[in-house]
Amino acid sequence: MSNQRVIDQLQLDLESLPDWEDRYAYIISLADRLAPFPEKYRTDTFLVKGCQSRVWLHAEINSGLVTMDADSEALIVKGLVGMLMMIFNNRTPEEILQTTDGFIEVLGLSKHLSQNRSSGLASMIKQIKLFAIAFMAQHA
């Protein structure tokens, strides 16, 4: 599934939910989709800066695709991380960089996230894109 189709599906799912509790329950459920985080990466090196709760993100490139492991100690944030992984994991660096941050608005997340939280989300996306840029530079 292209990452645009993933975003479209997430939007459909979220819009079908009538109230905030269901939307949060849905976001929390996405945490379950994350693969177990390799403990060797749970270090300060892989912490994403700018998040209120700790978020770890490790990325490598395999056969041209950016493969990521991510985790958070907080459940809602972990759900958001799960959502980001659905959109960005196992994509080419080009695909990652072509995805505009507008999807946050599309998913209606910005109105559910306070300034602190949406800037945390933006920090995660920025880190994912930095990895993509670094991998592109490596292979240029």
Place this chain on the structure above:
Amino acid sequence: MSDTQTIAPPFDIEVLRNEFPNISDTAASGRPIVYLDTAATAHKPLQVINRISEFYSKQNSNVHRGVHTLSAQATAYYEESRKEVQSFLHAESADEIVFTKGTTESVNLVAYTWGERNVGAGDEILLTEMEHHANIVPWQMLCERKSATIKIIPVLDNGELDMDAIDSLISEKTKIVAVTHVSNTLGTINDIATICDKARRHGIVSFVDGAQAVMHLEVDVQKIGCDFYAFSAHKLYGPTGVGILYGRKALLESMPPFMGGGAMIDTVTFQKTTYANAPGRFEAGTPNIAGIIGMAEAIRWFRKIDVNQLAAYEANCTSILLDTLRSIDNITVLGAAEHRIGIATFVADGAHAHDIGILLDEQGIAVRTGHHCTMPLLQRFGVQQTVRASLGAYSNQADVEAFGNALQKSLRMLQ
């Protein structure tokens, strides 16, 4: 000056709440916000908001040095504000009141002026394990400059200071004891009079961080016997960006200036500048005039309330808050001091503080999550991320009940 309702005893919580636009009005969402973050900053009563507005719209002028009527009037309000603070703290003289930007600047002022002159290599500074970072970092910076060291009065499991440890921690090298009056994380009210007394007997200077105390307790610096006392206006229902440093006159007069500039001088030539006496020596540049006048108005507003009635009212709300938290499974409240104010910091087994904060916010409950600028204290209790609910004079039982219900719902969602 302002035509607001007077809260004459008996203490009427509904009248009081109506004086706070941010409490009595509903939020943009159309639902009232339950504000349990007063320890971070208090809302402002209309009397204070109106006074600041009145100053800017009708009286604005710079203070001191002005020959014209407006400036003379602004100077009069400014110096009256100093007297208001003097009276509020029961200081001996208005010259003992220095206007600063806030508690943080007050600590830094003492660390950079008194500290620079009186702390040397090998000297010791005594702090407590429950200090706010603002009452740790400036002393650490001083210690780094001077090769001095910090000693710590431990906190007991119940959130009170280990008073028995103080005598053994004081040595001939101890130069200052800096201690918080009330913990911003545990709510514990410390026996600062005893600590200041111990310090004085050993010829040690005492500094009290009153940021969380002045809006809950009667503060009398002479009875406490401290050398310095600091607080911020914004936690006392006044504006942000204004604070107070009280210092005993002899000490203030012995201290070098903090920042150089206008207003703090006596005479200036390119060869040499002589400095004004305290407190002017510490007030370089144009001060936050409207803020200072607003702070004085906040004190006037606050002093209309009988502080004993307020304390009794707040103690009742606090015990409802603590009972509510203790009735919920898997919640642990940090500290259980006998003498405390309306602050409850807690953790929940299996639920991250940040998640709880998010879900409470969705339900219109404003709390604080994180370390509350007391990382060493949280480390002592073996926790990292916590939720803090804190009460103000305007908090009521309905706020606490709404919080309890919203918290239970949040925990269910996070199971």
